[in-house]
Amino acid sequence: MPASPVRTDLALSGLATLFSVVEALAGDGSPVGLLRHSPLPDAAVSVLLGLATLARRRFPRWVAAIVVIGDWLAYTPLILALAVFTIGVYCKPAWSWLVASCTLALNAMTSTLTGDRPLVSFVAQALVFLIAPAIAGTLVRERRQQYEQITVRAERLEQSRARDVEDARREERTRIAREVHDVVAHRITQVVLLTGALELNAARGPAWVTEQAARIRGSGTQALDELQDVVRVLRAAGAPQRPALEPQHSIADLPALVAQTRALGSDVSLTLTGEMAQVRPSAQRTVFRLVQETLTNAAKHAPGAPVSVLVELRTGNQPRGDTITVTVRNGPPSGARPVNVPTGGHGLIGLAERVRLHGGRFRHEHTGDGGFLVTASIPTHPADESPEQDHQEEEA
Structure with missing residues (x-):
């Protein structure tokens, strides 16, 4: 003490x-x-x-x-x-x-x-009782100032570290919310729409009802499987080895996604232009999520409207290098909603965040005929993203 x-x-x-x-x-x-x-x-x-x-x-x-x-x-x-x-x-x-x-x-x-x-005594006493105390006091002052500077620097570093931790937590919560939304929203919307159609068209016969029930069960099962994948990743975030996950979605999975949407009664057309294999995996996953979300929104907000999906790889003398563009357009709703589907209002926000993370551009607007248009442009290989970063993002 x-x-x-x-x-x-x-x-x-x-x-x-x-x-x-x-x-x-x-x-x-x-x-x-x-x-x-x-x-x-x-x-x-x-x-x-x-x-x-x-x-x-x-x-x-x-x-x-x-x-x-x-x-x-x-x-x-x-x-x-x-x-x-x-x-x-x-x-x-x-x-x-x-x-x-x-x-x-x-x-x-x-x-x-x-x-x-005598002169010798005078000089000796000056050294002992004046010069030495002055030097000692100055050294103590400098030592205290250094200690204060170190303390202030340590406090600032601690505050900066606390802010970094809070920012990382906020970003992680946002990422988790985006992942859960992407996984759950599409499948649950399918379940809700199918259930509504079943309720309105139960008189079409047992065979049709059985087919709809099988589709509902399939969509629900897929939602659970994909949600469990997300949960496994979250639980294993601090583990030495992460569990093996199913391959992530890519542009090659778009035809199957469109086929599933058509099976629900939607009129969807898909056009793929360019060699998509050169697009980095994380960008391909973003393209898949973008198309998935826009198809879900079209089914909720414009049931029965035709939807066109264009995915195009633009190469050559582009101002931003090779880019992959996505254009999804749906017409005005042609029929009443089968059921009141709740919306959270975060789908388009999450898509915009995803696209901007890859250095891309995102835009959405209503068309003159009462439809809706979503466009996105994503660089295939942005200059500020390394292969290691791309791999880490893909693991997430």
């Missing part, structure tokens, strides 16, 4: 004062100073200076000035050394050397007038 500053000041001031008083009373007064060979006045000055040093932390300059004058009158070397050391700790180095210079000048003048001290 560190010592109390008050106790430290009392101890140091008491020892310095005691030394000066004993020095004055033991002989015939101090050997130097204007009050030399005057024991009682010399001892009185020593006591007064010792009391003044108790305030050295709050008023280091004033105390130093008083001690310098007092030392000129009496011989108080330890009190002087304490005052010089204190001003070195609490004031700029220039103050320490100013005090030392004034003390040397006064004592040199006194020695010259009286001739009491």
Whole structure:
């Protein structure tokens, strides 16, 4: 446990004062100073200076000035050394050397007038009681400043680390929400639409009802399987080895997605242009999710409307290099909704985030005929993304 500053000041001031008083009373007064060979006045000055040093932390300059004058009158070397050391700790180095210079000048003048001290003794005492305390005080001050700087830097680093952790958590929550939405929203929407159609068309016969029930069961099973894949990834995020997952969706899976949507009664056309194998896997997955979400939105908001999907790889003299463009257009709704499908309003926002993460552009708007248009442009290999980053994103 560190010592109390008050106790430290009392101890140091008491020892310095005691030394000066004993020095004055033991002989015939101090050997130097204007009050030399005057024991009682010399001892009185020593006591007064010792009391003044108790305030050295709050008023280091004033105390130093008083001690310098007092030392000129009496011989108080330890009190002087304490005052010089204190001003070195609490004031700029220039103050320490100013005090030392004034003390040397006064004592040199006194020695010259009286001739009491030889030059060697004068220089030795100056080194011990002035120069050394000034240097020691300056070193302590610099050490304290370095410690304060290190403390401030550590606090800033801790705050920065806390902000980074919070940002990472926020990004992770956003990513999880996006993944769960992509996995669940499409399949559950299919289940809701199929259930609504079943409710409205139950009179079409047992065979048709059985077929619809099988489709509902298939969509629900696929939703559970894909959701379990996401959960396994989340649980294994801190594990040394991640579990083996099913291959991620790519542009090659778009025909099967369109076929599933057609089986629900939607009129969907798909056009693929270009060699898609050169597109990086993470971009292919984004294209798949974009088409999946737009088909889901079309089924919810424009049932019965024709939907056209165009995925085109543009190469050659493109301003941003080779890009893959996705255009999904649906016409106005041609029939009533089979059921009131709830919407969260985050699908398009999530798509825009996905596309921008790849350095792409995303746009959506209503068309003049009452339909809806979604367009996206994604670079095949952006310059600021390394293969390692692409692999890490694909694992996520």
